[in-house]
Amino acid sequence: MxxxxxxxxxxxxxxxxxxxxxxxxxxxxxxxxxxxxxxxxxxxxxxxxxxxxxxSARRGVIHSFTIVHRPPTPSFDDDAPYVVALIDLDEGYRMMMNVVGDDRASSAIGRRVRVVFEERAPGRKVPQAMLEAAP
Ligand SMILES: [Zn+2]
The missing domain is CATH 2.20.28 (Rubrerythrin, domain 2)
Known part of the structure; x- marks a missing residue:
């Protein structure tokens, strides 16, 4: 799916x-x-x-997050466990995104992220977050 x-x-x-x-x-x-x-x-x-x-410069910080182990629909089964986070962008607004990448389990409040794009259908993309290197 x-x-x-x-x-x-x-x-x-x-x-x-x-x-x-x-x-x-x-x-x-x-x-x-x-x-x-x-x-x-x-x-x-x-x-x-x-x-x-x-x-946007596409940089921000994790305000809060949760880890989803049981996706609400089968379309996200392959991603579980996955991270849903509130991201405070540097320009002063907040977005909800998934934190993606092999190190997503290292998500923590205050961690810096950058926004990347996930292609959901040909040419159709949604923003997602990836952790910046730990300081
Ligand atoms: Zn106004």
Missing amino acids: SKPVPVPTTDTAHYWQACDGEELLYQRCGDCGHVQFYPRRSCVSCHGANMTWLP
Whole structure:
């Protein structure tokens, strides 16, 4: 069974198209400066509609994580045990991603990660995190 592929909406199509090109985008409000993820039509802080897309440097830190031993669907059986983490990106927004890579069991709060992309279907990619080398 294959893993789910994102279904873009009007608000997220630009974001997913960038992911397919291995670029990670986030939004900043042109009125109040608030940074947000996931993509939305308006600012969650001031409700303005002056949102700007910016490229992320794709670096961050693990805020929290859990290790999944029993996947909710068979499509993730081959990955188990796998890591689901909240990642605080350096630009000031938070994303939920899997930590991938052979060393994923070394995930820890505070560990630095970089964002990579996993191809879920031909040309369709989702962001994932990989641990940076331990200091
Ligand atoms: Zn705002």
